[in-house]
Amino acid sequence: MAVRGCMARQCPLLLPQDREKRVYDGFITAQDQDFRLRILLPSDFQLQNAQLQCSWPLKKVLHGYHQIVKQETALKNTHELHPPPPPQYYSSLVNEIESLGWDKLVYVDTEFSTIKLKADDTAGRKHLITLKFKTKYPVEPPDCIVDFPVPFTISWTPQSSLATIHAQFLAALDSLKMFWDVMDELDEKTWILEPEKPTRSATLRRIAIGNNVSVSIEVDPRHPTMIPECYFLGAEHVVNPLKMKLNNNIHMWDPENTLLQNLKDVLEIIFPSRSTIEKADYTMDCGICYAYRLDNAIPDQVCDDPRCGQPFHQACLYEWLRGLPSSRQSFNVIFGECPYCSKPIVLKMSIKKP
The missing domain is CATH 3.10.110.20 (RWD domain-like)
Structure with a gap:
C-alpha cells in the first residue's frame, strides 16, 4: 500500500506490529526529543482517520497543532490517491509539442495538465483550444474546451496525439x-x-x-x-x-x-x-430606471403610442404596472398605463430561457 510506504519513509523508527501493517509502534523525533508513539490505521488505510496513542509530553507538544496535523495527513492521503504522472508523461507531451510546432502553443501550466493551442481558419480568424489532461494520457483523451456554437468531440485512440487533436480542430473550424x-x-x-x-x-x-x-x-x-x-x-x-x-x-x-x-x-x-x-x-435608456443595461438586459418594451414610443426594461415596466391600482393582469399579460404619456400599454411577460 502507498500509505505503508509513506509511513516507512517518513518515520523509519515506527515499525509494523501485525501482518496487515495496520498497527505501528516506535519513536518519533519532535523538538529534538524522542517520543514513544503508537498508530492504529483503519481498514481503509485513510491517514486522516488514524488513531494516535502517545504519552502526555508528546500530547503537550502536539497541543494546538491538531488541525495542522489533520490537514497535512489529508493532503498526503490525497496525493497518494492522485499520484503525479510518470516521467514519460512529460517527455511524451514535450515531444508531441515539438512535433506539432511550438508556434501553435499559446499556454502550458507548470504541471503540464493544461495546454492551449491556437489555429487560424481559412478566413484568417484566430481560435483557441484548451486541453486538460488526465494522468492516464494518452490512454485517456484530454478534455477539449472550444468557443464553438456546436459540441466539439474528438475521435481518440491510445495512439493519438496533440497533432491528432489539432487536425480535428482545424476540420471543425472549416465546417x-x-x-x-x-x-x-x-x-x-x-x-x-x-x-x-x-x-x-x-x-x-x-x-x-x-x-x-x-x-x-x-x-x-x-x-x-x-x-x-x-x-x-x-x-x-x-x-x-x-x-x-x-x-x-x-x-x-x-x-x-x-x-x-x-x-x-x-x-x-x-x-x-x-x-x-x-x-x-x-440605445435609448429605460424611461423608468434611466439606464440602458439592467442585469445585462436592454430596454425591449416600447409604448405603442406613435407620439411617445418610450422604451422600458421588461422588469422595470412590470414593477411599475404592478404598483398601479388601475392595472390588471391576465395570465402573463398586464394591462396598464404608460408611465410617460398615460396611454394604454400592454406588457407581455416573456419566459426567459435558462
Whole structure:
C-alpha cells in the first residue's frame, strides 16, 4: 500500500506490529526529543482517520497543532490517491509539442495538465483550444474546451496525439466557416444591440432596425443561410408591418444569398449602417430606471403610442404596472398605463430561457 510506504519513509523508527501493517509502534523525533508513539490505521488505510496513542509530553507538544496535523495527513492521503504522472508523461507531451510546432502553443501550466493551442481558419480568424489532461494520457483523451456554437468531440485512440487533436480542430473550424462568415457580416454591417461583445459560440443577434425597433434572430450554425428564428421588438404599429412583410415575402428567401441580403429583401428595409448612423440613436435608456443595461438586459418594451414610443426594461415596466391600482393582469399579460404619456400599454411577460 502507498500509505505503508509513506509511513516507512517518513518515520523509519515506527515499525509494523501485525501482518496487515495496520498497527505501528516506535519513536518519533519532535523538538529534538524522542517520543514513544503508537498508530492504529483503519481498514481503509485513510491517514486522516488514524488513531494516535502517545504519552502526555508528546500530547503537550502536539497541543494546538491538531488541525495542522489533520490537514497535512489529508493532503498526503490525497496525493497518494492522485499520484503525479510518470516521467514519460512529460517527455511524451514535450515531444508531441515539438512535433506539432511550438508556434501553435499559446499556454502550458507548470504541471503540464493544461495546454492551449491556437489555429487560424481559412478566413484568417484566430481560435483557441484548451486541453486538460488526465494522468492516464494518452490512454485517456484530454478534455477539449472550444468557443464553438456546436459540441466539439474528438475521435481518440491510445495512439493519438496533440497533432491528432489539432487536425480535428482545424476540420471543425472549416465546417463552421460559413456560420462565422454570416455572423461577421452582421456584426460589421449592422448595429448589433445584443450581445454587446459576441463570442464565437453566440448564435443570437439583436439587430437595430430603427428608433426603438429591432429584430432578434437565432442562426442555425449548421445551416446559417436558412431562415432564422425572428422575433421583432418594438411598438406594435411598427412591428406588425414587418411581421406581415416576413410572412408575405418568405418565398423570396434564397439560401444561395447571404443571410443579411435575404433579411433586406424579405423585410424590404435597409438596416442602419455603422458608417452612417450613431449607435447612440438606437440605445435609448429605460424611461423608468434611466439606464440602458439592467442585469445585462436592454430596454425591449416600447409604448405603442406613435407620439411617445418610450422604451422600458421588461422588469422595470412590470414593477411599475404592478404598483398601479388601475392595472390588471391576465395570465402573463398586464394591462396598464404608460408611465410617460398615460396611454394604454400592454406588457407581455416573456419566459426567459435558462
